[in-house]
Amino acid sequence: MPRIEKVRKNYSSRARALFNPLTAAIEQSGVTPNQLTVLGLLLALVAGVLIWYGYFIVAAIVFTVGGLMDMLDGALARLSEKVTPLGAFIDSTFDRLGEGIILTAIALYYADAGNLWVVGAAFATMIGSFLVSYTRARAEALGLECKVGLMTRVERLVLLGIGLLLQGFGVLEVVIYILAVLTAVTVVQRVLHVRRQFLKTANQSGGSKP
Numbered sequence: 001m002p003r004i005e006k007v008r009k010n011y012s013s014r015a016r017a018l019f020n021p022l023t024a025a026i027e028q029s030g031v032t033p034n035q036l037t038v039l040g041l042l043l044a045l046v047a048g049v050l051i052w053y054g055y056f057i058v059a060a061i062v063f064t065v066g067g068l069m070d071m072l073d074g075a076l077a078r079l080s081e082k083v084t085p086l087g088a089f090i091d092s093t094f095d096r097l098g099e100g101i102i103l104t105a106i107a108l109y110y111a112d113a114g115n116l117w118v119v120g121a122a123f124a125t126m127i128g129s130f131l132v133s134y135t136r137a138r139a140e141a142l143g144l145e146c147k148v149g150l151m152t153r154v155e156r157l158v159l160l161g162i163g164l165l166l167q168g169f170g171v172l173e174v175v176i177y178i179l180a181v182l183t184a185v186t187v188v189q190r191v192l193h194v195r196r197q198f199l200k201t202a203n204q205s206g207g208s209k210p
Helices: 002-018 020-029 033-052 056-079 085-112 116-141 153-165 171-207
Strands: none
Touching: 020 056, 033 056, 033 085, 056 085, 056 153, 085 116, 085 153, 085 171, 116 153, 116 171, 153 171
16 A cells, blocks of 8 residues: 555656646646636536547547646645635535536436446445545544545546546446446545554553653
């Protein structure tokens, strides 16, 4: 698991460095982080409508641009020194909403096609993705660290983008099944990770007693 976290940290830092010039240009234009956050949600809504009607390649492009907005809003907030608790709250909330819109649209598309297995997997993925975020938020509220897991938001977005782009080859259905399983695995990983931290704290407290 530490190796996975190291790889994730490396590609995240490289991605941020790659888009630093774009972030600086946006900062100079006067666009605010919250505006990017709202734009990302609107693009997710547009992508959701496109998915529902089966325009997957266009949806993949819109979805990718929306994901870029999601990445740039935080970078812009740090660059412009506009990081606020309210902005972070809105960003996280809109992220969950946008992901829910995409997965609901996928479920609706496959419901129209009569493929209820994929519908069920899409909703299982949605529940799992919300729990992945919730377990981290709840753990951090308790003063614990909880960033472990195979399928964090970045990995989910990348897989969804690939699935949408290659839907003509039937890839999206496979991606949804993979996401359903791996988001559940990630929830379990985070629960066990938090449990280990509690047990470690309890053992240290017990060991410090005279």
